[in-house]
Amino acid sequence: MKKKSASSTSSHSGQSLLVSPQAKGLANCLFLQSVDPVLVVDTGTGILVEANPAAENFLGYPRTELAGMPLSQLDSLDDLSRILAKCRHGTQESPSDPIEIAVLTASGEQQTALVKAAPFEADGKMLAVLIVRDVTEHKKTESLLARRKTFEELAGKLTSDFLRMRPEDLDKGVTAALAAIGEFSNVSRASVFLIQGNTSLSDNTHEWCAPGIESKQDNMQGIDLSRGAPLLWETLSKGESVHLPDISSLPKGSADKLTLESHNMRSLLMEPIFIQDRFVGFLGFTGESPHRYWTEEDREVLRLFCKSMALVLERKLSEKALVQSREEIWEQQAKLALAMDMSKMALWEGDVFGAEFTFNDQFFSLYGTTVEREGGYTIPAAEYVQEFFHPDDMWMMDREIERIIDTDDVDAPQMVEHRIIRRDGEERHMAVRYKQLRDRLGKTIKTIGVNQDITDRKRTEQKLIEAKLAAETANQAKSEFLANMSHEIRTPLNGIMGMLQLIQLKTPDNTSSEYATTALSSCKRLARLLGDILDLSRIEANRMSLAQEPFALQGVMESVETLFRSSVNQAGLTLRTFVDQDIPALLGDEYRLQQVLNNLVGNAVKFTKTGSITIEAYSLASNNPDVCRVYFRVVDTGMGIADDTLDVLFQPFTQAETSDAQKAGGTGLGLSITKKLLDLMGGTISVTSEVGVGTTFRFSLSFEISQEAADVQPEKYALKETMSLGLNVLVVEDDLVSRLAITVVLKDFDCAVTTVENGEDALKALARDTYDVVVMDRRLPILGGVETTRAIRRGDAGEANKLVPIIALTASAMADEEDSFLEAGADDYMAKPVDFRLLFNALQRFVAES
Secondary structure, three states, rough: OOOOOOOOOOOOOEEEEEEEEHHHHHHHHHHOOOOEEEEEEEEOEEEEEEOOOHHHHHHOOHHHHHHEEEEHHEEEOHHHHHHHHHHHHHOOOOOOOOEEEEEOOOOOOEEEEEEEEEEOOOEEEEEEEEEEEEEEHHHHHHHHHHHHHHHHHHHHHHHHHHHHHHHHHHHHHHHHHHHHHHHHHHHOOEEEEEEEOOEEEEEEEEEEEEOOOOOOHHHHOOOOOHHHHHHHHHHHOOHHHHEEHHOOOOOOOOHHHHHHHOOOOOOOEEEEEEEEEEEEEEEEEEEOOOOOOOOOHHHHHHHHHHHHHHHHHHHHHHHOOOOOOHHHHHHHHEEEHHHHHHHHEEEEEEOOOOEEOOOOOOOOOOOOOHHHHHHOOOEEEEHHHHHHHHHOOOOOHHHHHHHHHHHOOOOOOOEEEEEOOOOOEEEEEEEEEEEEEEEEOOEEEEEEEEEEEEEHHHHHHHHHHHHHHHHHHHHHHHHHHHHHHEEEEEEEHHHHHHHHHHHHOOOHHHEEEEEEEEHHHHHHHHHHHHHHHHHHHHHHHHOOOOOOOEHHHHHHHHHHHHHHHHHHHHHOOEEEEEEEEOOOOOOOOHHHHHHHHHHHHHHHHHHOOOEEEEEEEEEOOOOOOOOEEEEEEEEEEEOOOOOOOOOOOOOOOOOOOOOOHHHOOOOOOOOHHHHHHHHHOOOOEEEEOOOEEEEEEEEEEEEEEEOOOOOOOOOOOOOOOOOOOOOOEEOOOOHHHHHHHHHHHHHHHOEEEEEEEOOHHHHHHHHHHOOOOOEEEEEOOOOOHHHHHHHHHOOOOHHHHOOOOOOEEEOOOOHHHHHHHHHHOOEEEOOOOOOHHHHHHHHHHHOOOO
């Protein structure tokens, strides 16, 4: 059974997060310990007010120099100024959806960063907190890896395709290759132009156009570049490439500029095609947008394709390709070798039985050896595997043979990646693409393939993996830090609240009781702040789970009404609730639903001076007979919300800009957590409001219908001076103040109390005496609470005590603490600070059950 206090905070701006000394200490600790750079900026002047050590390291300025520095000094593209303007007007981006910006460091380098922004007010000034995440290297590495991998695959495919392409398929293959390189380079058009004999006229023989781009191939025939574009003709005919990111930069009135602009070209990349030192054509990329800079990968693909095109044209123009002279074949091989060398690829072929491999010269270069050392170009397959395969990857050879045997499409290209050990001992990664060649009868003639060195890509992938692991480690450290902070804050807070509850219970003086009540209210406010921060962390880390237990919606409504009855009466308001009688018992997370309603009602109480607050729940039609859809409305007659504030209402640390919001206080987390909880539960929320009239929040949720009856009674919150339980209770608590407070209140419940400070002493105490109930803290010296609970259930404290009721307490409330305690055998669970009313109700249930 869950016993947690619901939190309720406003989303209206104008109140600093630092609402108490304890909260200031927590915020300062989180500020200094954050692994991410954090900057505090005056939104009015744009001057930096404060920065944490992580910001100092990231920006390269000392913190003393950052304080007082204009934000514009770090702002390379005016991004930070725009974020600051949005904060100033209360329209900043959601911290759950960071903005990517460019930042200038002290060295003048431009870094890429993700920035979250949140405004707050302190000492009459409107400030903004900027949380910065440096993603410069990650973005560069990620982009480089993606393009490198695509380039390697494209280069290998183009070369291997042209090698085995039949003469009659060459035209179709060239068009397909144009499409591949055009899509890779994200251009408007890719074209092949061939020169007419020994003239300067050229024809567009092959063209690919991006979607939405009109073909111009018919209008690009017989073009005389020497007259229409003399600068281009001169450059290309000398064997040099043409790179024009912006055609408008050409000399005004020049023939080249007029010709290119007449064809609606705005950017251009061209590479010449040569056969035996003769200029025979060119390949071009064109763009219809200016300022397009092609990367080295784009240009390398283009050069590689031109070399392959030269081979294709030679085959196409020669009708006697099979009887070419040895010199011509060597020339083709040299050109192919150059293209293969640029791509770090090596050709090979295997005999019909796969017993031998024949390699080209590039193989020996890639593998750190020579033809002479290996005794020729042909190497037995077994020797190749034994000499070059990495020992841990030898199993891949057997797997590939089995895959070839088992596959239905034996002609399909195959690919495998494995490691090799070069002759010089260096470990490298290879991508092997291969295919079986068959005759007309389907008989295998040989196997051909390409080995490509992909070591650089693998290393980049490893760096990304290591970066991911580092991020996960940092996230784990953050969770552990929050758990430890929760424990360290909640433990003394539990003692303070315990003593204040004792003062309320035992002090007949109304004034003293009132002081205690006021102090207790402040403690609860701090506890709610801590709970909100932990809830937000759990949700963002996807670590919050929802219970599926039977509950009655009427009971939830009555619990909300009971919780707010006192504050509503003090404000002179009316609280009304309505539950459709057609709503059956439901299956779901009763506590999280109540938390949503508590946040919305608490928000309404803060901003409603006169009138009423209404909570309604109606049953909606459902296509599934096992599911009940429920529509909720929370309506108030408060001050209302301005239209320009509605867009940011559900963002963390955000509140509406009004003076009344400042008086109401709050962290601005309540409505953000409400929306995230509803998202987690599969619901949606909307809001309509009119300033001076009121606000209405609406949301709907779907629940499975429970086949079991659910308790409709709300929690009992009454705590009186004399409440007799008559139980013999063992309290296991190492904190002196918490132990004293629980002991005193249990004695007021007419209980006999024995206290111990650790798990080992608890087992000894149970072995000596019989107890009705054990109240067990989680973090204990020597033997922790969860371990002690398991030991009791195993019978380590005696068979008679194996079933003794155990109430678990914890001050961490962060990492699935409840589940671990309940799985260990605890009967109930409470988070510190402990509400003695809830403790009494839990003990009373044990009395009733016994």
